[in-house]
Amino acid sequence: MASTYRTCPVSGLQFENHAEKLMRWNAVAGVLWLLVGGITALLVILTRWPAIKLLPADQFYLILTAHGIDMLILWILFFEMAVLYFASSTLLRCRLAAPRIAWLGFWLMAIGGIVTNIAIFQGESSVMFTSYVPMQAAPHFYLGIILVAVGALLGVAVFFGTLVVAKRDRTYQGSLPLVTFGALTAAIIATFTILAGAGILLPTFLWSVGLIKEIDAQLYRMVWWGLGHSSQQINVAAHVSVWYLTAAVIFGAKPLSEKVSRFAFLLYILFLQLASAHHLLSDPGMSAEWKVLNTSYFMYFAVMASMIHGFTVPGAIEAAQRRKGYTNGLFEWLRKAPWGNPVFSGMFISLVSFGFLGGISGVVLGTEQINMLMHNTFYVPGHFHTTVVTGTTLAFMAITYLLVPVLFQRQMILPKLCQIQPYLFGISMSVLGLVMMGAGTLGVSRRHWDMAFSGAPFQYEWPGAAYLMMGFTGIFGVLAVIGGGLWILLVVGSLLFGKKLDGGKVSTRPTPIPDQSQAASAVAHGSEHVGVPGTVVLALLLFVCFVLYYFVNWKYLSEVWLLS
Amino acid sequence: MSAILPPSNRLWWKQPIDKVEWAWIAIAFVWGMVMFAMMVYWHVYGNQNLSNEAYKTTPELFAAKAEKFIAENTIRTETEQAIPVVKVPAGGDGYLIARLWAWYPILELEKGQTYKIHLSSMDYNHGFSLQPVNINIQVIPGYEHVVRMTPTKEGTYAIVCNEYCGIGHHSMLGRIYVK
Structure with a gap:
């Protein structure tokens, strides 16, 4: 089928028909996995809430395995495929390269996801998301994940191909837009992440069917985290791109400096792969030198990249708002931002929560010696619920409020509830992350069914504060599930019952992006430099919190038993 | 733009x-x-650094060393399962086995003394989580980790397993006495 191009009358975005259909299917598949992940989240929360303790142990571990796989792999990967096709075909206004390959990728991912879920729900594969050997799952557990990885790799290849198509067809002038550049970063990280995944999951699959006798448990952990952590860096690159996209669409915001923002993305590619080391800080098999060198990501270059984005994204918004005349005081630009628009409010809560909670806790957790205070405690899921959930998932939820009208041509139903949803989900999930970290600081274990240790030969009584934190975990966890469920209802409801919108003109040829370098440079000279004092204050606040929290943990560490 | x-x-x-x-x-x-x-x-x-001393081992080798240590240093048994309480010689070596689903044996230490505690697993990954001190160390099958520890306070301490190790994970609770 030949390509046709639809220009959305609201946004001016141009959708190629193949890419459009793929984006829709991938986004919808992602939402369905989020639904499964959300139901399992509720069951996990209601079991870890000491006052309720809903499920028996075997079902709890089964459901927790499903929750990890369905959320971290399936929901996010499917949505990211839609983001990749959007950032290439739509933003560059070109046809999608090899849509058949993209569909093959989609179906491999869908089938793989279902196969792995079948393995989990059959009950013989409650090995958790990390599936550390020598604990063994059924062979089709690994096979399903391998299929998902191959499918994702095909999607990434189609993304790269589409960039080539756009270049060859000259649909844009000059360099890639920043958002596409960020998506390219995500795709490059995805490529070597998936290769690391193949490097460990293929042997593990062969081991599960009996063709390989043994896999070294330490080696598995090292290579597996090349997949496990790096895949979270794909998410970071993707959601930072979505932040820039939101700032551009809502405010017409322009990056403070193309050079700085692109350089920061480049740092992700160069240094994030080493982040897998910080899962091994309390392991026996690596030396302290190896740990220090790798966790400092060669002197924290990747942390620096995130700190740069954390400055340039709000900075770009502030500059755009000040150009519009919101120049009073430090924060008029922020007060007068469209807080009632869920695309913006969701994106901004995502930015703040990721920076203040997820970012700071992650760096502290990844400090070699301090890691001993937190390794495998409830602190760890507390940390990543404020990176991958309030960071990535909330950013994706927010941008969906934009995608439903422009991509699916449906008006969002129940606009009042749409306004509330990012606050309900973002704030309750942020508090959830905080109280989980609180419980972890008191020692409570992650992936643990019973704080009362029933059946153990001894007793150990957790401090009362730990039970309090776990109670809060229950309450805010349920609120967060309601917030997430509301989003699914609103999105699915809008797709089914939302008012149909005009799709705009369809043409058989793409309209290239006009070359703006001439006109724009004249404008740029007129509007020259705008200061961003409000962003400076916010950034310094982040820095002060960061430094204080970092050293408080060294203080805690200095008080435990002596270790050498 | x-x-x-x-x-x-x-x-x-x-x-x-x-x-x-x-x-x-x-x-x-x-x-x-x-x-x-x-x-x-x-x-x-600093005084809290995780030891760099680790060796490749096998469950059989490690269990043999631990059994010898237990036979030589047991001072009494506790609980219905008669778990040995083993007094680690001051400044000497102690062995702690992680297995489905127990920490074995019970160790008895003295405040202010430094011990070389050998950790390894007989089967899956386990997590040594000393409570309420809150020190957490990964225990991996096939690796013997020698951690030098100096208790700073007397008391009865729990070892929680904080690496998921199957259906009995939550019952895997060990004990260390510090006199």
Whole structure:
């Protein structure tokens, strides 16, 4: 089928028909996995809430395995495929390269996801998301994940191909837009992440069917985290791109400096792969030198990249708002931002929560010696619920409020509830992350069914504060599930019952992006430099919190038993 | 124009970077260096560093060494399962086995003495989580980790397993006495 191009009358975005259909299917598949992940989240929360303790142990571990796989792999990967096709075909206004390959990728991912879920729900594969050997799952557990990885790799290849198509067809002038550049970063990280995944999951699959006798448990952990952590860096690159996209669409915001923002993305590619080391800080098999060198990501270059984005994204918004005349005081630009628009409010809560909670806790957790205070405690899921959930998932939820009208041509139903949803989900999930970290600081274990240790030969009584934190975990966890469920209802409801919108003109040829370098440079000279004092204050606040929290943990560490 | 369009200035890499941005990049860089230096500093001057001493082993080899240690140093047994309580010689070596689903044996230590505690697993990954001190160390089958520990306070301590190890994970609770 030949390509046709639809220009959305609201946004001016141009959708190629193949890419459009793929984006829709991938986004919808992602939402369905989020639904499964959300139901399992509720069951996990209601079991870890000491006052309720809903499920028996075997079902709890089964459901927790499903929750990890369905959320971290399936929901996010499917949505990211839609983001990749959007950032290439739509933003560059070109046809999608090899849509058949993209569909093959989609179906491999869908089938793989279902196969792995079948393995989990059959009950013989409650090995958790990390599936550390020598604990063994059924062979089709690994096979399903391998299929998902191959499918994702095909999607990434189609993304790269589409960039080539756009270049060859000259649909844009000059360099890639920043958002596409960020998506390219995500795709490059995805490529070597998936290769690391193949490097460990293929042997593990062969081991599960009996063709390989043994896999070294330490080696598995090292290579597996090349997949496990790096895949979270794909998410970071993707959601930072979505932040820039939101700032551009809502405010017409322009990056403070193309050079700085692109350089920061480049740092992700160069240094994030080493982040897998910080899962091994309390392991026996690596030396302290190896740990220090790798966790400092060669002197924290990747942390620096995130700190740069954390400055340039709000900075770009502030500059755009000040150009519009919101120049009073430090924060008029922020007060007068469209807080009632869920695309913006969701994106901004995502930015703040990721920076203040997820970012700071992650760096502290990844400090070699301090890691001993937190390794495998409830602190760890507390940390990543404020990176991958309030960071990535909330950013994706927010941008969906934009995608439903422009991509699916449906008006969002129940606009009042749409306004509330990012606050309900973002704030309750942020508090959830905080109280989980609180419980972890008191020692409570992650992936643990019973704080009362029933059946153990001894007793150990957790401090009362730990039970309090776990109670809060229950309450805010349920609120967060309601917030997430509301989003699914609103999105699915809008797709089914939302008012149909005009799709705009369809043409058989793409309209290239006009070359703006001439006109724009004249404008740029007129509007020259705008200061961003409000962003400076916010950034310094982040820095002060960061430094204080970092050293408080060294203080805690200095008080435990002596270790050498 | 904006982040969703190609840069309006074709030569964007030649645009100067604003002073405020430079300052923030410098802060982030210096802070990274400080955090890097802190880890090195703590290795030199700090008292809580995870041991670098580890050996490849097998469950059989490790169990044999641990059994010998238990036979030589047991002072009494506790609980209905008659778990041995083993007094680790002051300044000497102690062995702790992690297996489905127990920490074996019970160790007895003295405050202020330094011990070399050997950790290994007989089967899956386990997590040594000393409570309420809150020290957490990964225990991996096939690796013998020799951790030097100096208790600073008397009391009865629990070892929680905090690496998921199957259906009995929550019942895997061990004990250390510090006299």
